[in-house]
Amino acid sequence: MSVKYEAMVVTCIDPRCQKFIPIFLKEKNLEDKYSLFSIAGGTLAVTGDSYKNWKQTFLDNLKITITNHKIHKIIVINHRDCLMAKEMFGDDCVSNEECETNSHHRINELFQNQISKIYPDIKFEYYLLSIDGKFLNMKA
Numbered sequence: 001m002s003v004k005y006e007a008m009v010v011t012c013i014d015p016r017c018q019k020f021i022p023i024f025l026k027e028k029n030l031e032d033k034y035s036l037f038s039i040a041g042g043t044l045a046v047t048g049d050s051y052k053n054w055k056q057t058f059l060d061n062l063k064i065t066i067t068n069h070k071i072h073k074i075i076v077i078n079h080r081d082c083l084m085a086k087e088m089f090g091d092d093c094v095s096n097e098e099c100e101t102n103s104h105h106r107i108n109e110l111f112q113n114q115i116s117k118i119y120p121d122i123k124f125e126y127y128l129l130s131i132d133g134k135f136l137n138m139k140a
């Protein structure tokens with residue numbers, strides 16, 4: 001039996017987010033069709049320079065899921081009130097919804113630029129998850 005996988009999902013490890021993510025992905029018809037990479041800060045951690053080992057670990061995992069699972073998309077689910085965002089953008093920014101959203105946009109662009117250089121054919125989707133379970137669809 002050949003299963004067609006779709007995406008690697010990248011999320012933060014924040015416990016407040018976990019219950020919403022599989023429901024959301026099931027609603028998108030992605031149940032059993034995605035690999036999962038969960039790391040503190042989600043893509044915030046793998047685009048920055050603070051955690052260089054994490055970036056390499058992410059890239060190694062991405063290579064494996066592209067090679068073995070033939071995924072063709074990365075779905076990023078970062079979230080509001082993220083501790084990593086507070087570390088990177090500052091508390092004042094994260095408590096201001098507009099500043100927080102704009103900062104995530106910048107990280108999404110940076111992430112996409114970095115990954116597209118290695119995998120030019122990969123597609124991207126971005127969501128910003130509120131702690132109450134709402135997913136904001138963000139264009140890169």
Ligand SMILES: [Zn+2]
Nearest residue numbers: 012014082083
């Ligand atoms: Zn987080």
